[in-house]
Amino acid sequence: MNDNQFVIEKFEPKQSYYQQKKFDCGNRIINKFIHSSLKKQVSHNFYQAFVLLDLENNERFSAFYTLTSFKLQANELERLSKGSLPRDIPCVRLVMLGVNLPLQGQGIGRKMMSDVLHRVHRASKEIGIYGLYLDADPNATDFYLSLGFTRLDCGGSDDVAKIFLSIEVINQLLG
Numbered sequence: 605m606n607d608n609q610f611v612i613e614k615f616e617p618k619q620s621y622y623q624q625k626k627f628d629c630g631n632r633i634i635n636k637f638i639h640s641s642l643k644k645q646v647s648h649n650f651y652q653a654f655v656l657l658d659l660e661n662n663e664r665f666s667a668f669y670t671l672t673s674f675k676l677q678a679n680e681l682e683r684l685s686k687g688s689l690p691r692d693i694p695c696v697r698l699v700m701l702g703v704n705l706p707l708q709g710q711g712i713g714r715k716m717m718s719d720v721l722h723r724v725h726r727a728s729k730e731i732g733i734y735g736l737y738l739d740a741d742p743n744a745t746d747f748y749l750s751l752g753f754t755r756l757d758c759g760g761s762d763d764v765a766k767i768f769l770s771i772e773v774i775n776q777l778l779g
């Protein structure tokens with residue numbers, strides 16, 4: 605991957621993005637969300653989104669992720685915590701992540717996740733954040749585990765895996 609080919613920017617709902625409507629990461633639900641709902645959800649401030657633009661292809665909409673605030677219950681983190689926790693644990697939730705199919709397998713997903721971790725790290729200096737949470741698609745669970753995430757649900761559900769990375773580990777990863 606040529607690092608100068610891509611830039612990650614905050615998604616602006618009033619802006620048009622080249623080939624956003626043709627975005628295809630292979631996941632039907634995520635594709636539909638990008639084509640029909642992303643603008644509206646960001647306009648309402650339910651999510652913030654960040655988009656990877658391909659500078660060598662007319663700034664094509666090539667990957668994205670969305671973040672929102674979230675609350676975990678202390679019992680969901682029991683296995684990971686060393687001491688007692690308050691009942692409600694403030695987190696950031698990574699709602700969706702997708703990379704356009706022709707670009708998959710070239711380190712873009714990892715690059716997007718590095719951007720997520722830096723953003724959560726910066727935000728945690730301003731607002732209390734205990735960690736990063738997400739419901740992972742079964743096909744992508746190993747991708748997140750390889751980045752240091754832990755499963756919270758011991759493999760209980762077939763639909764999604766509850767995945768978590770504490771701010772302590774994020775800070776260690778970012779050195």
Ligand SMILES: CC(C)(COP(=O)(O)OP(=O)(O)OC[C@H]1O[C@@H](n2cnc3c(N)ncnc32)[C@H](O)[C@@H]1OP(=O)(O)O)[C@@H](O)C(=O)NCCC(=O)NCCS
Nearest residue numbers: 629702703708709710711712713714740741743744746747
């Ligand atoms: C999951 C996804 C974001 C990964 O993006 P990507 O650009 O292909 O990933 P990368 O090229 O950065 O891969 C990073 C590492 O993860 C591995 N990896 C990538 N996708 C993987 C997967 N689905 N399962 C297991 N490992 C995976 C790669 O082999 C690579 O390992 P390496 O560094 O040892 O070589 C992308 O495949 C995607 O958009 N999938 C469809 C949408 C989706 O499932 N999103 C997640 C919903 S929770």
